[in-house]
Amino acid sequence: MDMIFWNLVLITAAAAATILWFSSAIYAYMKIKLITSPKLPLGSLGIFPFIGESLHFISSAYSDRPESFTIKRRRMYGKVFKTHLFGNPTIVSTDAEVSRIILQSDARIFVPSYPKSLMELMGKSSILLINGSLQRRIHGLIGNFFKSANLKAQITSEMEKYLLKSMGNWREDSPVYIQDEAKHIAFQVLVKALISLDPGNEMELLKNHFQEFIKGLMSLPFNFPGTQLYRSLQAKKKMVKIIDGIIQAKRDNNCSKKISDEINNYDKNEGLSSNIGKDVADALINDKSEELTDELIAENMIDLMIPGEDSVPLLITLAIKYLSDSPASLNQLTEENSKLKKLKEKLGEPFSWNDYLSMPFTQNVITETLRMGNIITGVMRKAMKDVEIKGYLIPKGWCVFAYFRSVHLDDKLYDFPYQFNPWRWQGKEVSNCNFTPFGGGQRLCPGLDLARLEASIFLHYFVTQFRWEAEDDSIINFPTVRMKKRMPVWVKRRI
Numbered sequence: 001m002d003m004i005f006w007n008l009v010l011i012t013a014a015a016a017a018t019i020l021w022f023s024s025a026i027y028a029y030m031k032i033k034l035i036t037s038p039k040l041p042l043g044s045l046g047i048f049p050f051i052g053e054s055l056h057f058i059s060s061a062y063s064d065r066p067e068s069f070t071i072k073r074r075r076m077y078g079k080v081f082k083t084h085l086f087g088n089p090t091i092v093s094t095d096a097e098v099s100r101i102i103l104q105s106d107a108r109i110f111v112p113s114y115p116k117s118l119m120e121l122m123g124k125s126s127i128l129l130i131n132g133s134l135q136r137r138i139h140g141l142i143g144n145f146f147k148s149a150n151l152k153a154q155i156t157s158e159m160e161k162y163l164l165k166s167m168g169n170w171r172e173d174s175p176v177y178i179q180d181e182a183k184h185i186a187f188q189v190l191v192k193a194l195i196s197l198d199p200g201n202e203m204e205l206l207k208n209h210f211q212e213f214i215k216g217l218m219s220l221p222f223n224f225p226g227t228q229l230y231r232s233l234q235a236k237k238k239m240v241k242i243i244d245g246i247i248q249a250k251r252d253n254n255c256s257k258k259i260s261d262e263i264n265n266y267d268k269n270e271g272l273s274s275n276i277g278k279d280v281a282d283a284l285i286n287d288k289s290e291e292l293t294d295e296l297i298a299e300n301m302i303d304l305m306i307p308g309e310d311s312v313p314l315l316i317t318l319a320i321k322y323l324s325d326s327p328a329s330l331n332q333l334t335e336e337n338s339k340l341k342k343l344k345e346k347l348g349e350p351f352s353w354n355d356y357l358s359m360p361f362t363q364n365v366i367t368e369t370l371r372m373g374n375i376i377t378g379v380m381r382k383a384m385k386d387v388e389i390k391g392y393l394i395p396k397g398w399c400v401f402a403y404f405r406s407v408h409l410d411d412k413l414y415d416f417p418y419q420f421n422p423w424r425w426q427g428k429e430v431s432n433c434n435f436t437p438f439g440g441g442q443r444l445c446p447g448l449d450l451a452r453l454e455a456s457i458f459l460h461y462f463v464t465q466f467r468w469e470a471e472d473d474s475i476i477n478f479p480t481v482r483m484k485k486r487m488p489v490w491v492k493r494r495i
Contacts, residue, residue: 039393041091043073043082052084061478066377070094070406080392086115090399091392094406096413100433101389102381102402103440107131110381112443113399116221117229121213121236125296126303134291136442138284138300143446145283151193152353155450158189159457160351162199167461175471175488178320182313186454190308193450194301195246196279206242209235213302214309218479236302243281243298250285280304304447310480311375312451316458317487318373319365322420323463324470324489329365329422334463336361341464356456357449364422366455367430370437371408372420375481378403379439404436466491 046052053069060069070092073081079095093099102110112129114122122128127138145151162185170176187207191197197206216232223229284297323330336359344351357363379402387394394400409417413434414424438445445451462468468489476482 037393037395039388039391040395041080041082041392042077043092045082045084045089050087052087052089054085054087057083057085058478062476064474064477066477067403067406067409070403074406080390085399085401088113088399089395089397090401091394092401092403094403094410095390096407096433096436098389098392099402099404099407099436100440102400103379103436103443105381105387106442107135107384109384109387110400111384113380113382115218117219118217120221120223120229121216121232122303123299125299127300128303134289137287137289138292139442139446141283141287142280142304145278145280146446146450149353150278152450152453155189155193155453156351156353156356156457158192159185159454160461162188163458163461167465170466170491172490172492176468176491178487178489179313179317179483180486182316182458183309185458186312186316187305187308189454190305190312192279194280194304195243196281197246202242206239209239209242210302210305210309213239214306236299239302240295240298243301244294247281247285247294247297250282307445307447307451311445312454314373314375314481315366315369315451315455317483318375318475318481319369319455319459320462320489321470321473321475321483321487322369322372323365324468326420329420330463332361332422333365333459337460337464341460351460353453356453356460359456360426361422362456362459363452364425365459366452367425367435368420368422369455371414371435372418373475373481374405374408374437374477376437376439377405377477377481379443407434407436410434465494467494468492 044053046054046056057069060066065071073083073092074094080091080093080098083090083092093102111131114128119129124130127135127142130138166181166185187210188199188203191203191206197203212235213232216229219228219232221229223233281297281301284292284300323333340351340355340359344355381400381402383394383396383398383400385396407413411417433440438448438451468491471485471488471490473483473485473487476484
């Protein structure tokens with residue numbers, strides 16, 4: 001009888017909580033509906049509280065034209081419209097100028113807004129979530145380090161080494177999965193730049209934990225044993241422990257003073273001295289701010305590993321996908337890279353990082369891949385106060401979604417936007433509000449030049465050493481961009 005009684009109590013409590021949640025959701029939904037300012041963008045909040053138009057957005061996102069959700073509403077309401085996504089009233093911007101202003105605004109106006117599971121996984125100290133002076137400090141330290149010529153030389157050397165080793169194992173009687181190969185190589189290169197960790201058992205352990213960690217980025221926000229979010233958080237704790245050990249070893253080796261001397265001499269030497277194994281962790285450790293604790297540094301090293309698993313490998317994979325479908329682009333890319341390769345061989349000189357970035361058509365291919373691929377589809381922000389941009393009101397507490405994909409595929413901005421055309425970038429400036437593949441403003445991706453460098457190196461060796469035939473494959477755009485079959489190709493070595 002006691003068991004029955006307590007079961008009834010639990011059922012009653014659960015029912016009461018559900019009713020209370022649903023009532024509060026309806027109240028919040030109706031409160032939003034009552035906002036009737038003439039400056040509020042047109043649009044629909046959907047029929048049901050909390051759900052809003054989320055199901056429509058998700059169904060479009062899983063299609064081969066994810067932007068169909070915004071195209072339909074843009075025709076009805078204009079380039080900026082209101083909707084209700086993932087439990088939040090949201091203003092969606094497909095207007096390049098409005099999105100530019102959103103990206104350039106500071107934390108007094110907009111702060112990052114992400115799914116609950118992602119925010120819990122990243123933690124309050126993540127560079128993706130923190131605001132104000134601490135965010136600017138960390139972003140500046142990382143950005144300055146990533147710009148150093150010495151790091152670019154290191155990235156070039158490491159990328160070449162791992163790439164050639166990997167390509168040496170490719171066989172002509174079985175497919176090569178480009179997405180897997182790019183992920184394996186890019187992760188090793190990035191981790192070396194972040195914490196100076198070389199391939200080995202510790203690297204493999206870190207990578208295994210990281211694989212479990214990223215599975216939770218778009219998981220349901222339930223944190224208890226058995227859920228993906230719980231497993232991902234446990235994996236993160238193990239990663240933090242590994243990286244914290246590396247940080248402590250750096251401190252024990254008393255590297256900080258030497259690193260400080262190197263940084264002070266940076267401007268004179270136009271780069272960091274090669275006699276110290278400098279990495280991003282060192283750049284943060286050496287900073288004098290008490291806010292940069294070891295835990296904060298370790299957690300941000302994990303966040304910075306995401307491009308090695310996601311952005312850079314997908315940029316490489318998509319470039320090869322588009323080139324496989326565009327023989328004219330592939331021919332010109334191969335010709336450009338082969339010509340420079342022959343020149344360097346004649347001079348008896350190795351490739352430098354600047355050589356890879358100096359080939360104009362190669363950079364046009366990468367730029368066009370970024371435009372069409374939309375690896376980062378957009379960014380979410382939350383308004384900290386009522387904001388008016390170009391006559392549109394974004395109410396306090398509402399989310400705003402700057403949707404890059406719609407801008408990049410807008411036929412008013414790009415002729416035949418669904419056609420892969422690297423020549424469209426000849427003589428054109430890529431730094432404008434119509435092209436934002438790495439975000440913008442204070443949160444512009446600090447590793448954008450390194451992403452281009454790694455992609456350039458991979459493409460150079462791939463087109464100069466191999467011919468290939470690609471199997472049919474398709475791009476999946478939600479929840480993250482990836483190839484359905486991991487981009488299998490059959491390669492033949494050039495003689």
